[in-house]
Amino acid sequence: MVGAFARKLLLVDGRSDSVAVKWGHSAQHERKDLGENLYYSGNRQMNKVNAAEDACKLWFGELAERGVGQEDNVLTQEVWNKPGQIGHYTQMVWQDSYRLGCYVNWCDSMTYVVCQYGPQGNWIGDPIYDTGNPCTTDDDCMCTNCRCSKEEALCIIQ
Template sequence: MTDEIRQIFVDKHNDIRSIVARGLAKDKDGGNAPKAANMLKVSYDCEVEENMMEWLRQCKWAHSSYKGRNGWGQNLYMVDARNLNKTRMAEQSVEAWFSELANHGVPHDNKLTWKVFEHGVGHYSQLVWHNSNKIGCGVMWCEKMTFVGCEYNPTGNYLGALIYEIGEPCTKCNCKGCTCNKEEGLCVVP
């Protein structure tokens, strides 16, 4: 992984989290997903990356075990082509995860239930899970595919929980020493 690709993953995550937090993300019904009161800005974590890369190096198109990823969340993406541009794959993977909102939607109460999860929004919900603020990602060239993944610390996708709290951006950051980036609508952890 290069610093350029790491930064692309962080920027894409934060761009999308900002769009969602400010209520500008289109859902499948043609409206917008609700604004987020407690969306944290993500930062990069090389320890999380190393764990993700360890899994990607195995070139198995499946999620690693919950224990194997230290209880962290995980999003995967794959294209049946080898040696694709890693920078473009970083962008494309995050965009694909975000597209689940427009393709499948989430309920107006923003609660992740099993029924909602089964409709194919698990990548989206992990991408914008309010307190998943440390990411580590990777792109691996495998024999039959280009394999991409990100892990999230702390994990998200708790069934029965809110993906994020609905409200005006940054009004419920609830983290010690947090500040608000008003332009992005994201809570910034010190």
């Protein structure tokens, strides 16, 4: 089975949470080092856990709807420009993004979810994540400063 091979462990980051709160509606140039996914629901009092789950399902669902194209798992301009969206999914799984901060809030007419990822992903021409066979031992990991997480069958970059 070929799948994700190596990545940094994703950290839920309190600093990123506070940045998500502060910068959720700020100008893009003020958050240039962060990737961001946004979700809105017309249900003003939606349960916040349900809102976060719905947002993640919607963002991850872009893969089934659009795919990423090439077998080498590189984000290309062709994939990026297809009708519909893929960037929420690719940012969620972007190998080099290892910090995550999310915030859910009720606004006047909606429930709003913002998740920010650091460092920012979605670079055209870069791999979304490295692919390979699942690891079973540290020796299976060919990356520098990696260890095998047997539970996830991933080489975790330290």
